[in-house]
Amino acid sequence: MLRRLAASALAAVTLTACGAPAAAPSGPSGPPVPGGTITIGINSEVSTLDPAANEIAAQATLVVAHALYEPLFTDGPGGALEPRLAESLTSEDLRTWTLSLRPGLTFSDGSPLDAQAVVDHVARLRDPESQCQCAQLAAEITDMAAADATTAEFTLAEPNAGFPRYFTRQLGMIASTTARADDGSPLGAGPYRLESAARGSSLTVVRSEHYQGTPGHADTLVFQFLPDTDSRYQSLASGAVDLAWIDTPNLIAQARGEGRIVAVANASTATAVLNTRTEPFDDIRVRQAVQAAIDREALLAVVDQGQGVVAEGPILSRSPYASGTRHPEFDPERARTLLAEVGEPVSFAYTTDSRPQSMQRATAIQQMLGDVGITMTIDVVDTATWGTRLYDGDFAAIEFVTSAYADTDAVLGIFAPDATGNFGGYANPEVGELVEQGRGSVDEAARREIYAEVAQRVVEDAPVLFFTESPAGFAAAPHIGGMPDLSDRNVISLLPSELWTAR
Amino acid sequence: MRTLLTRAVRALAVIALLGMLTMALPLLLTGDPAVAVLGVEATPEQLAAFTAALNLDASPPERFAHWLGGAVRGDLGTSLVTGAPVTAEIGERLPVTLELLLCGQLLALAITVPVAMRSAWRPGGVVDRISTVLAYLLLSTPAFVLGLALILVLAVGLAVLPATGWAAPDDPVEHLRHLVLPVLTMGLTEAAVLVRVLRADLIATLRTPYILAARSRGLSPWRLLWTRALRPSSFSTVTLVGLGLGLAFGGSVLVETIFAVPGMGRLAASAIEARDFPVIEAVVLLSGVTVVLVGTLVDLVYGVIDPRARHAAAH
Numbered sequence: 001m002l003r004r005l006a007a008s009a010l011a012a013v014t015l016t017a018c019g020a021p022a023a024a025p026s027g028p029s030g031p032p033v034p035g036g037t038i039t040i041g042i043n044s045e046v047s048t049l050d051p052a053a054n055e056i057a058a059q060a061t062l063v064v065a066h067a068l069y070e071p072l073f074t075d076g077p078g079g080a081l082e083p084r085l086a087e088s089l090t091s092e093d094l095r096t097w098t099l100s101l102r103p104g105l106t107f108s109d110g111s112p113l114d115a116q117a118v119v120d121h122v123a124r125l126r127d128p129e130s131q132c133q134c135a136q137l138a139a140e141i142t143d144m145a146a147a148d149a150t151t152a153e154f155t156l157a158e159p160n161a162g163f164p165r166y167f168t169r170q171l172g173m174i175a176s177t178t179a180r181a182d183d184g185s186p187l188g189a190g191p192y193r194l195e196s197a198a199r200g201s202s203l204t205v206v207r208s209e210h211y212q213g214t215p216g217h218a219d220t221l222v223f224q225f226l227p228d229t230d231s232r233y234q235s236l237a238s239g240a241v242d243l244a245w246i247d248t249p250n251l252i253a254q255a256r257g258e259g260r261i262v263a264v265a266n267a268s269t270a271t272a273v274l275n276t277r278t279e280p281f282d283d284i285r286v287r288q289a290v291q292a293a294i295d296r297e298a299l300l301a302v303v304d305q306g307q308g309v310v311a312e313g314p315i316l317s318r319s320p321y322a323s324g325t326r327h328p329e330f331d332p333e334r335a336r337t338l339l340a341e342v343g344e345p346v347s348f349a350y351t352t353d354s355r356p357q358s359m360q361r362a363t364a365i366q367q368m369l370g371d372v373g374i375t376m377t378i379d380v381v382d383t384a385t386w387g388t389r390l391y392d393g394d395f396a397a398i399e400f401v402t403s404a405y406a407d408t409d410a411v412l413g414i415f416a417p418d419a420t421g422n423f424g425g426y427a428n429p430e431v432g433e434l435v436e437q438g439r440g441s442v443d444e445a446a447r448r449e450i451y452a453e454v455a456q457r458v459v460e461d462a463p464v465l466f467f468t469e470s471p472a473g474f475a476a477a478p479h480i481g482g483m484p485d486l487s488d489r490n491v492i493s494l495l496p497s498e499l500w501t502a503r
Numbered sequence: 504m505r506t507l508l509t510r511a512v513r514a515l516a517v518i519a520l521l522g523m524l525t526m527a528l529p530l531l532l533t534g535d536p537a538v539a540v541l542g543v544e545a546t547p548e549q550l551a552a553f554t555a556a557l558n559l560d561a562s563p564p565e566r567f568a569h570w571l572g573g574a575v576r577g578d579l580g581t582s583l584v585t586g587a588p589v590t591a592e593i594g595e596r597l598p599v600t601l602e603l604l605l606c607g608q609l610l611a612l613a614i615t616v617p618v619a620m621r622s623a624w625r626p627g628g629v630v631d632r633i634s635t636v637l638a639y640l641l642l643s644t645p646a647f648v649l650g651l652a653l654i655l656v657l658a659v660g661l662a663v664l665p666a667t668g669w670a671a672p673d674d675p676v677e678h679l680r681h682l683v684l685p686v687l688t689m690g691l692t693e694a695a696v697l698v699r700v701l702r703a704d705l706i707a708t709l710r711t712p713y714i715l716a717a718r719s720r721g722l723s724p725w726r727l728l729w730t731r732a733l734r735p736s737s738f739s740t741v742t743l744v745g746l747g748l749g750l751a752f753g754g755s756v757l758v759e760t761i762f763a764v765p766g767m768g769r770l771a772a773s774a775i776e777a778r779d780f781p782v783i784e785a786v787v788l789l790s791g792v793t794v795v796l797v798g799t800l801v802d803l804v805y806g807v808i809d810p811r812a813r814h815a816a817a818h
Binding site for chain 2 (some may be wrong): 045129130198199200226227228230234235239240241385390391392
């Protein structure tokens with residue numbers, strides 16, 4: 001049944017692909033037109049702009065951060081970092097880092113954004129009182145100071161090659177600790193500044209006259225909060241918005257088929273975390289059996305409608321560290337053999353939230369496991385309960401769709417035995433040591449090799465099941481220019497200052 | 504006077520009970536607000552600090568007393584997500600929902616009364632059959648399907664109205680344009696129910712002897728319906744409208760989500776997703792109080808519609 005389902009889904013995908021225009025974004029021809037207003041529909045409400053409140057650090061809302069608080073760096077092609085407000089962040093030993101800012105930076109009220117402002121910003125987010133999701137990362141900094149107006153020095157507790165990437169998110173969204181906008185949010189130094197906020201409805205930003213980089217093309221950007229996936233897409237179709245966030249496979253296919261400009265990246269990794277502390281997954285053979293019984297190609301075809309790629313492990317296919325992890329093959333026979341060795345019937349509950357893709361994935365996995373004799377029940381909970389279960393380790397298996405894998409250096413850390421993000425309690429001390437060794441390795445080639453080893457151990461121990469790298473991003477109306485090609489990115493980094501409207 | 508007093512006491516008792524139950528919500532709902540707000544990347548220290556500030560350890564009656572103490576001073580606490588006072592959050596969302604609600608109910612009544620009358624006058628006639636089919640079609644269409652269908656036709660197809668979003672009343676034209684689709688969705692869904700109810704009641708009324716007598720005196724059909732039949736037939740309709748108003752005070756979650764209307768429904772939905780208890784508590788309690796108040800009001804309206812109701816209550 002499942003095979004048939006997969007086959008027909010594949011056929012459908014092939015058909016759409018034949019009829020669809022090239023996937024690469026193409027907008028209006030000619031040079032960028034300055035001026036005008038661009039309206040962008042995002043999926044959630046932004047009630048607090050302050051980077052410390054995390055609301056502008058999600059995949060869909062990062063575009064707001066890029067407008068108001070241009071980060072020190074953004075994620076470029078193939079996982080490379082592109083300097084924005086920063087010129088460089090370098091280190092000889094990966095422990096002491098020197099940050100060089102572009103000279104003459106100012107916040108949107110004209111007050112200087114110097115090295116001291118960066119230090120003050122990082123200190124505020126590192127504070128134990130801060131609600132920033134970056135607090136744990138920031139705590140790695142043991143010492144920091146401004147050496148001169150454009151240079152800051154950071155010292156870390158341990159060497160960490162992944163440190164610069166911290167500055168693509170909250171830590172890099174330098175917010176003034178003194179100057180505030182009308183709504184009380186701290187001022188940023190991005191290409192746009194806040195004009196007005198309609199609570200629960202939209203944010204309007206206008207070009208900042210104090211921005212030091214290449215000014216944005218559009219005069220005004222409006223971010224509309226459109227929570228419903230379907231009506232958000234219809235708003236794009238009707239022209240009410242110029243760009244809309246899309247993260248469902250059917251709408252991405254539809255947008256392509258309807259000739260819209262699509263900028264999507266395989267930025268979200270669908271995984272399931274297995275609880276290695278308790279039965280049945282404390283037994284590595286059960287974990288490996290489940291892993292061998294799941295056909296990832298079929299999940300990709302059924303759940304993602306063939307868009308995206310199969311996930312081979314914790315290092316994404318487009319990571320700078322990609323090294324070709326050898327993920328165990330789909331092999332129901334091997335699964336049956338492993339289960340026979342265990343000798344007891346295996347049953348467990350799979351916790352997931354109620355998004356359509358999650359439900360589809362869970363149902364497909366349930367059937368695949370049923371084929372080898374594993375009984376899986378599906379436990380659907382709301383997002384808040386899901387988060388608490390994950391955090392508390394209160395699950396047997398739990399779906400975890402995340403963008404965290406975009407940062408290889410950081411995410412491998414969650415496989416260390418005592419890491420906060422090690423939700424399934426995976427304990428392989430060697431992996432922990434390897435991660436630390438890799439992060440501290442100045443030689444990039446050596447680091448790549450060590451990370452490859454970590455990834456290989458992880459897929460073999462199977463504390464986390466990797467399914468697919470799935471697409472998400474923005475679709476734009478045909479009159480929008482400057483849409484980036486995100487197909488080689490790990491993060492949906494859309495720079496709104498590069499967008500322009502032909503209307 | 505005594506009845507009024509009894510009613511008031513009863514209403515207060517209901518509200519107090521509701522208050523206790525609302526304050527027990529944090530105990531009943533699974534999902535830790537600290538994790539919901541701070542995310543799974545949070546450190547244990549951040550979670551502990553957040554939880555301590557919540558005062559969730561106190562018992563529901565204690566928390567209700569504390570909440571009530573604040574409420575009488577106009578302080579409903581602060582949102583865990585935005586850090587803004589809950590009164591400010593509600594103050595901005597309430598007018599939006601009220602406007603949507605009143606316009607929706609008015610539209611529903613404007614459709615219901617003439618259609619129900621025409622149908623009841625000739626049950627089984629062409630108008631009655633068409634309206635019956637349409638009403639059942641609407642009744643069996645969930646609001647989110649109807650809403651999307653209206654978007655597809657009026658916003659994407661004909662491109663006469665904006666698909667989603669909201670405009671402040673400073674720009675009256677844009678404001679009204681944004682109001683149309685959500686009001687249509689609410690009004691049509693509601694009208695489907697009301698037409699069925701009012702039609703049935705009117706048919707029953709039209710069979711009573713005093714209507715026959717009026718008819719024999721040569722009263723025109725419309726006058727007869729308006730002046731003689733409508734009032735005694737409107738009990739169930741008034742009840743439903745009242746209930747609808749009271750219940751929808753918490754906002755129509757579906758309609759507000761589809762059309763991205765920043766009303767109480769969106770506020771409630773996102774507060775529940777984020778386990779933003781101060782906001783959830785305020786929304787639940789305010790909706791509860793409104794249901795009780797509207798219920799009392801509907802009782803009073805019964806007395807106006809039919810004086811017998813007043814006497815029955817007095818005895």
